[in-house]
Amino acid sequence: MAEEQSFLTQEKFSELQKELDYLKTIRRKEIAESLEYTRSLGDLSENAEYQEAREMQAAAEERIGKLESILKSAKIVSYKKSDTVSLGSVVVIQKEGEKETHQYQIVGSEEADMREKKISYISPLGEALMGKKKGDAFTFSTPSGKMQYSIVSVE
Numbered sequence: 363m364a365e366e367q368s369f370l371t372q373e374k375f376s377e378l379q380k381e382l383d384y385l386k387t388i389r390r391k392e393i394a395e396s397l398e399y400t401r402s403l404g405d406l407s408e409n410a411e412y413q414e415a416r417e418m419q420a421a422a423e424e425r426i427g428k429l430e431s432i433l434k435s436a437k438i439v440s441y442k443k444s445d446t447v448s449l450g451s452v453v454v455i456q457k458e459g460e461k462e463t464h465q466y467q468i469v470g471s472e473e474a475d476m477r478e479k480k481i482s483y484i485s486p487l488g489e490a491l492m493g494k495k496k497g498d499a500f501t502f503s504t505p506s507g508k509m510q511y512s513i514v515s516v517e
Contacts, residue, residue: 368436369449369470369483375436378472382429385422393419432472439470445516447491449483452517455491458499458510468492 370378393415400412441450447468454465467480468491474482481488490502491513499512 368432368472369439370432370436370472371469372438372440374470374473375433375438378429378433382426382433385426385429389422393422443517445495447494447513447516451491453491454514454516455511456514458512463514466491 396415397412397419400409400415403409403411406412439449444451447453449468449470452465452467454463456463465479466487467478468483468488469480471482471484474480474485483489483492486502486504490500490511494500494513494516496513496516499510501508501510503509
């Protein structure tokens with residue numbers, strides 16, 4: 363399976379590295395201690411605490427693997443101001459026929475967060491915006507059909 367390249371800011375890369383270090387050192391030790399304690403309680407087949415500790419261990423190891431994969435394939439990007447929409451651009455768009463505008467930042471998939479108005483460059487809206495300039499009109503598909511927007515500004 364080919365690894366997908368992750369585009370990350372230096373800040374997000376450092377944040378994920380810190381999480382990985384925590385999981386590999388502190389969290390693994392906590393889970394190992396929990397497993398040792400629950401194992402000492404006796405019959406493992408009917409020991410719910412032991413099963414729960416094993417599930418926590420599996421979840422932690424899965425997250426460690428995912429983080430290692432992301433960090434190994436990560437490309438650190440520094441956002442540069444441009445009049446063309448690219449990674450890092452802050453874009454203000456307006457739906458055709460409406461006055462209300464919406465502002466989004468285009469980011470890598472690991473940093474996408476709709477609460478912070480950060481959308482992935484590979485999302486339907488992100489893909490539709492990439493390479494466009496101020497004043498360009500574009501269409502993209504949503505579950506409720508095709509939407510027509512125009513770009514008000516690009517920062």
